[in-house]
Amino acid sequence: ICLQYTVHWFQPTSNQALLPEQIRAQEPIYRNGLKLGASKSNTRHHIIQTAMPRRPTPVPSLLLLLLLLHSSAQPPDPLSCVNCVGNGKKCIGDPSVQAINDEDCVLCLKSSSKWTWPCNVDGLCWCWDTSKPKFKPTVPSGLEVSTKKPCEVFTKKMFDEIAPNAVEPYTYEGLCDIIDMLNERYDEKLFQMGSVDQQKNEWAAFVGHTTHESAQYTAAREALPCARTVELGSGTYCKPCANENFDWADRYCEVSLVSNGQMYEEYCDKTVTPPFGCVCGPTTEVESNGNLAGLINPNFVYFGRGALQLSWNSNYLKASQVLAESADTLCSQPELVATDPTYAWGTALWFWNFNRPPGDETTCHIQSLTGSFGGSLNIINGGLECPAHPNSYHADAIVTRLRYYCIAATVIGVKRLLSFDGCDGLAQKFEDCNLVCRLWSTLL
Numbered sequence: 001i002c003l004q005y006t007v008h009w010f011q012p013t014s015n016q017a018l019l020p021e022q023i024r025a026q027e028p029i030y031r032n033g034l035k036l037g038a039s040k041s042n043t044r045h046h047i048i049q050t051a052m053p054r055r056p057t058p059v060p061s062l063l064l065l066l067l068l069l070h071s072s073a074q075p076p077d078p079l080s081c082v083n084c085v086g087n088g089k090k091c092i093g094d095p096s097v098q099a100i101n102d103e104d105c106v107l108c109l110k111s112s113s114k115w116t117w118p119c120n121v122d123g124l125c126w127c128w129d130t131s132k133p134k135f136k137p138t139v140p141s142g143l144e145v146s147t148k149k150p151c152e153v154f155t156k157k158m159f160d161e162i163a164p165n166a167v168e169p170y171t172y173e174g175l176c177d178i179i180d181m182l183n184e185r186y187d188e189k190l191f192q193m194g195s196v197d198q199q200k201n202e203w204a205a206f207v208g209h210t211t212h213e214s215a216q217y218t219a220a221r222e223a224l225p226c227a228r229t230v231e232l233g234s235g236t237y238c239k240p241c242a243n244e245n246f247d248w249a250d251r252y253c254e255v256s257l258v259s260n261g262q263m264y265e266e267y268c269d270k271t272v273t274p275p276f277g278c279v280c281g282p283t284t285e286v287e288s289n290g291n292l293a294g295l296i297n298p299n300f301v302y303f304g305r306g307a308l309q310l311s312w313n314s315n316y317l318k319a320s321q322v323l324a325e326s327a328d329t330l331c332s333q334p335e336l337v338a339t340d341p342t343y344a345w346g347t348a349l350w351f352w353n354f355n356r357p358p359g360d361e362t363t364c365h366i367q368s369l370t371g372s373f374g375g376s377l378n379i380i381n382g383g384l385e386c387p388a389h390p391n392s393y394h395a396d397a398i399v400t401r402l403r404y405y406c407i408a409a410t411v412i413g414v415k416r417l418l419s420f421d422g423c424d425g426l427a428q429k430f431e432d433c434n435l436v437c438r439l440w441s442t443l444l
Contacts, residue, residue, distance in 0.1 A: 079137065081108035081119070084127035094136055095275045096321050097124045135185045135322075138353050139361050141369050143194035150183070150191035151176040154203045158411050162207060166217035170307065174341025178323075182349060190353055190365065197415055198369050204412045205368040205376055208405025210307040210348055212397075216404075220338035222304030222311075225266065228253045230295055236335065237286060237295035240264050256294030258285040267302045267312050277314035278302065278331035298335050305337035307348035308380065319343075319350040355379060368418065373405060375422030387425030402430055 081091035091108055093100035100118055105125035107113045118124045126136055151172075159172040183189045191202050211217060221227070224246060226238035241253035258264050261284070268280035283300045286292035304311045310319060313331075320330035323346040330336060330343065337343045352364045357379055367375035378386045381394075385401075388394040409417060420427040 078140075079123075079126040081105060081125045081127050082111045082114075084109060088130040090128050090130055091125055092128050092134075093118065093125055094123060096318050097121065099275050100124060133185055137186060138188050139356065139363050139366055140188050141193050141366055143198070143369065145187075145189055146192050146194060146196065146199055148192070148196055148199060150179050150189075150199070150203075153191065153196060153199045154207070154412060161411050162408055163211060163217040167220075169220060169339055169341040169344040170214065170217035171341050175345045178342050178346045178349060182346075182353070188353075188365075190349060193369055200412050200414050201371070201418055202365065202368040204405065204409040204414050205364070205373050205418060206348075206352060207408035207412070208373075208401065209364075209376065209380060211404040211408065212401040213309045214307050217307070220305060220344060221298070222309055223251075225264075225301065225303040226298055227251050230291070232291060236298060237292060238298045238301075239295050240266075256285065258283070258296055259294045261288075264296055264301065267304075269313060272314045274317065274327060274331075276317070277312070278317045278327075278334075280313040298338075299333055302334055305334065305347070306344045308351050310337055310347040310351065315351070315355075318354075319347045322350050322354060323347065351380075367422065371419050372422045373418035374420040374426045377401070377423045377426065382423065385426075386423035388429075398426065398429055399433060402426075402433065 084091045090102075091105045092102040093105050098118070098121060104118050107116060108119035108125045113119045128134060128136075156172050159166070159175075163170070179190050183192060191199055191206070193199070193202075214220070219227075221229075221238070224243060225240045227246070228239040228241065228251065230237045230239070239253050240257040241255065242257060245255040246253050263282035263284055265282050268282075269277060270281060273279060280300075280302060283296050286295050286297055302311065302313045302316050310316065316330045316334055316337075317327045320327050323343060324330065330347075337347050354363065356363055362375070362379075364376040364379050367373075367379065374386070384394045385398045388398045406417070420430055
């Protein structure tokens, strides 16, 4: 697998780095870069470390009390509604978490209400500084904002070298524009926090993940639901296909999943409705006969699209609220994620910067800044790749993901690869492949 998919990144005899185009020339094109019907999983895997018991050192009782008080002290949450008064502050609700009115959150101004709804729901009410735009901040990194702009670190030349065959909607200009728009809104900046080395690390991780998910920025839609498209009039229609009926070499599907009255129901959780997710339901073929037989209208389906393959009706609504300031935009027009650079890149950036595993105050953005590529993968697809089941599609795909990450790291010029901790089995997978790319081991 490693010899086929990963990296003849370095000459074994000279330790001389190869250029990405040399890598591509030596390896077959990986055409199955998208997950086949897989969803973004927030499954977390935790490693518990144990130590040999030892006799505790006696500590004076007063000193012990002070230590306990110090260890229990937590820094104040800047978004907490407790004492959210004065200086233009207002406690308001977040309807993307639950249906709520701002007036419901007045109760949360008192700490005694922390066990009462809505104050007992994490993130449902938050403290808004009315001097700033009404956008709920993401998890802060605690780092200083760099004076180096994101697209000064990751240049057009680098983009073209990593993805020379990129197609619409994956334009470099569109990527820079949506980053600038989001960074104007939020104090926590994408690809602009900390040192230049940290900026490069975040860029390499993001580009590594997104080139894998989008087949080097050549696929805007997930393969099986819509690799076979038909353009008729002003619309695009898709023929959903089962893996066993899809010809990957010619990207052709003869047998439609919606032929003969069958329904397509993938990526639709009908129990999730507004304000938590777009309304969805079974989708049938547009026509039983004629040019549209066996085809579906893709604007009724929430399969994977964009640079990180945004999937499921709940994620489309949440991303729409951040990017379009309206839940309806992507709920009614999910195809915008496959056709408009603002949403093709923007949905990936939304997931990167805002999607948090349940009960965990971290994001892909935070993981890459604090040194963990494995942690970012665990958020993106941990349920299927951390670890990947042996002899499965994802066991091969994870190797390709590592290849794209290392190509991005080479071109962007990182000093050291990020850790693979946080994703079970990822470090071992890299070590297995490292037999043919020994120089990278010196960067770990």
